Amino acid sequence: MDDHRAQVEELLADYRRSREQLASVQRELAAVSGRASSPDGTVTAVVGSGGKLVELELSELAYRRHRPEQLAELIVRTVGEAAATAAEGTYQTLGSVLPSATDPAALVAGTADLQPAEYRAELAQQPARRRADDDEDNEQRESWLDSELIDRRVR
Template identity: 60%
Template sequence: MTTDHRAQVDELLADYRRSRDQLASVQRDLAGISASATSPDGAVTATVGAQGTLTGLELTDAAYRLRPAQLAQLILRTTREAVAEAGERTYRTLSPVLPAGTDPEALVRGTADLRPEEIAPPPPKRPRVVEDDEDFEQRDWLNVETPRGSR
């Protein structure tokens, strides 16, 4: 019987090691995700990492001919396109390792299988009212009269 338990333990350890290796591989793949997008006029190229963090921004000479507000909008639109592409790559990387029926986009957003009421922010906390029987009003303890006969 001890041999059976040892075999089960060995099998569990092997499963654990395979799971850790797979997790490490997925983590490496996620860390390597990068996506770029270029504006239709070619003036702006934005590059983002897996979480959508802007990691690179290239502006051509044409970008400097735009008004500041136009350039800002073009940068934002182009960055959003790169973020969407990085998100798609992230979802494709996660899909094979997730349980069947799990939405990788919801998982990355942090909502996974949660219902809307579970995601809603908690109601604001009301301040605690502490009922205190002790009186801490300022008193002049040196000039307190002592009742006669207690000295």
């Protein structure tokens, strides 16, 4: 009987350690964040755990330097960079507790149990994202706000 009791105690101790480790990993994952700024410094984004946008900062110059569609794309791109940084933090946190053969990125993406051909087919079905040519658009430094004000005064 004592041998059985010792086994039960050992299993309970293992369970408690595993549960404590899981709680620790969950706290680390909740604290993961990523921060990115646009190349010109007019947009800064912070993304928290799970890829959620938690902070977006636009400088006054953002409205002067970029037309609305350019600014929108710059915001999306900057948030994407912050999300990628946060994702890397997530992968590092998970990588410390997963078996060495497990890819944390694949686990988070939900493709850990799929063969590469299966998830490549899924990716091929997603619509391609449109990227605007910022160089050509940024050559024109006229502020879209000033243009709108001039148009209003002329009317």
